Amino acid sequence: MRDAIIAGVISGLISPLILAWLSHKIIWKSQRRNEIRMNAFSDVITAFGLLETDAMDIELQTNKKEYRGFSRVTEFRPETIIAMGKASGMVKAFYSNDAFLKVDKTFKTKISLENIPNMEFYECRTEAVIAMAKELGINNIGSFKSITSALKRSLH
Numbered sequence: 001m002r003d004a005i006i007a008g009v010i011s012g013l014i015s016p017l018i019l020a021w022l023s024h025k026i027i028w029k030s031q032r033r034n035e036i037r038m039n040a041f042s043d044v045i046t047a048f049g050l051l052e053t054d055a056m057d058i059e060l061q062t063n064k065k066e067y068r069g070f071s072r073v074t075e076f077r078p079e080t081i082i083a084m085g086k087a088s089g090m091v092k093a094f095y096s097n098d099a100f101l102k103v104d105k106t107f108k109t110k111i112s113l114e115n116i117p118n119m120e121f122y123e124c125r126t127e128a129v130i131a132m133a134k135e136l137g138i139n140n141i142g143s144f145k146s147i148t149s150a151l152k153r154s155l156h
Contacts, residue, residue: 033094034136040090041132044103047083048125054080055111055118074112095135102128 054060054076064071076084084107091103106124 036090037094037136040087040094041136043083043087043090044128044132047080047087048106048128050080050083051076051107052111052118052121056113056116058113061113073110091132095132099128099131099135102131 064075111118111121
């Protein structure tokens with residue numbers, strides 16, 4: 001009887017400690033990692049939007065800065081470059097190499113006023129978003145593909 005009471009007291013004290021440790025180790029860390037990955041996904045979408053906005057900005061593109069006779073093919077605002085760098089770094093750290101390569105390819109794809117419609121950019125962007133969405137477990141990515149397909153059809 002006495003052994004049962006001691007065992008009950010010990011298990012009553014130890015069980016909550018073990019459960020709290022497991023909760024922190026397994027659930028909380030996993031949740032935090034998913035939050036970071038969702039924020040990175042959001043950062044990528046924002047950076048893609050900034051990139052496209054800057055590339056299609058007539059005033060920004062007609063007033064390109066020069067350095068020693070060189071200028072960029074497409075001019076970007078500093079905040080766009082910062083957003084692209086942050087997004088790339090976060091995807092590199094928290095997603096697969098495949099997702100990173102797709103995001104990186106999108107950032108490096110030529111997008112400009114002279115290249116309208118920028119179908120290569122739109123296709124690369126779609127592939128990058130789909131790759132990241134799959135890793136996040138977001139299943140409703142077909143609608144994003146259909147929007148891009150509809151855009152393609154309307155521009156041809």
